[in-house]
Amino acid sequence: PGATPDGALQYFARKYDELAASADLLEARLANPDVASKEVADGLSTLKEHVASPGVVGDIAALEGTLARVEEGIAVKRAQEAEVRAAARAAASEQREALVAEAEKIAAQPAASTQWKTSGERMRALLDEWKQHQRTGPKLDKTTESALWTRFSHARNSFDKARRAWFAELETSRAGARATKESLVAEAEQLATSTDWAPTARAFKQLMDRWRLAGRASRAEADALWERFRSAQDAFFTAKD
Secondary structure, eight states: OOOOHHHHHHHHHHHHHHHHHHHHHHHHHHHOTTSOHHHHHHHHHHHHHHHHSOOOOSOHHHHHHHHHHHHHHHHHHHHHHHHHHHHHHHHHHHHHHHHHHHHHHHHTSOGGGOOHHHHHHHHHHHHHHHHHHHHHSOOOOHHHHHHHHHHHHHHHHHHHHHHHHHHHHHHHHHHHHHHHHHHHHHHHHHHTTOOOHHHHHHHHHHHHHHHHHSOOOOHHHHHHHHHHHHHHHHHHHHHHO
């Protein structure tokens, strides 16, 4: 109101220029690989509302053509993003599969050949890698995620069960070896003061043979028992000499 015809025309022309500039900006953002299609789609939806009842003076057909190109580009960009997400999920699935396969390989190792400390540390590292993938990697579909986790968890549980059983058996074996060697030490200490030289020397040889067959106690216990056994033996043979 109150404006000259030319001034009013310029006012509505500037409003068109603003809409056209917004459309051009959307088209530029569409071409930017760092801008998601959803952001461009939200901007397009808002701009369409303004163009629907523009109250502007300018090339409306050209403006609508730009919006149409943007809309078509959004569809293409969405398809590309879907392909990228699918590829990322496939790669993530392969990575998880590799973690599961390694865990299963560790769990399948014969107990006699397993380096429990090294294997246990690797199992913990695999779990940390799994959690890292969950935090930072693409989400897998629920079925795949569940199946892989079930296998991974089973491998870890099998490994832990085998490790506990192995150490329990080792402890039992060590306890038996310790008891046997304690008995041998007691016999050696009784023989240490004997002066029945030849029979006692043979007895010490037999004790040594039984010692070798007795198995292994824990390192500290074995060392202490061996010191007592050797002291008794040395005492006898020194006296014999």
